[in-house]
Amino acid sequence: MRHFALLIGVASAFAPPHGVVARQACVVQGEECTHEGIEAYAAVQFESTKPSLRTFLKLWLMGGPVRGWRGVGELKAVQDDSGATAEIFVEPETNRVGLIADDGGGMELGKTVQLCVLAHALYDELKDIAGGPDVAEVEPANRLCYPPSAVDAAREQLPLPQRPE
Numbered sequence: 001m002r003h004f005a006l007l008i009g010v011a012s013a014f015a016p017p018h019g020v021v022a023r024q025a026c027v028v029q030g031e032e033c034t035h036e037g038i039e040a041y042a043a044v045q046f047e048s049t050k051p052s053l054r055t056f057l058k059l060w061l062m063g064g065p066v067r068g069w070r071g072v073g074e075l076k077a078v079q080d081d082s083g084a085t086a087e088i089f090v091e092p093e094t095n096r097v098g099l100i101a102d103d104g105g106g107m108e109l110g111k112t113v114q115l116c117v118l119a120h121a122l123y124d125e126l127k128d129i130a131g132g133p134d135v136a137e138v139e140p141a142n143r144l145c146y147p148p149s150a151v152d153a154a155r156e157q158l159p160l161p162q163r164p165e
Contacts, residue, residue: 043154044098044145044154045094045150047150057097069114097126
């Protein structure tokens with residue numbers, strides 16, 4: 001119970017006090033970027049992305065990769081227990097990929113936790129696409145997104161750490 005109280009304290013410290021969308025800083029090689037883009041709950045700034053990454057992530061989301069989340073549209077998902085909703089975005093022009101969260105009027109702890117769970121799962125998938133063992137033979141210029149280190153930098157910006165397996 002003590003750990004749960006600590007989790008609540010940590011999550012509430014990072015929850016935005018108002019607004020529908022929480023903005024996460026975009027990180028490029030350890031430094032914040034200054035580009036204008038989609039206000040995101042979580043975002044990775046890659047050096048390169050391909051437009052076909054959007055199609056790949058649609059299929060990934062349709063497969064129900066995260067327990068409790070279900071796809072409800074092109075790249076949209078809902079978590080029924082908490083009511084959290086999110087949309088995956090891919091910006092090939094700016095090489096940015098991430099989640100947009102629509103919390104319906106205020107970030108609650110349950111939604112924050114569930115959005116972090118989805119963001120970590122998305123980051124795991126992006127890291128595999130960018131540099132996992134299945135793409136080791138593929139030239140970096142031909143990968144759907146690159147480099148995998150961009151995911152690690154963005155993961156550090158999430159409000160909650162990844163749950164150990």
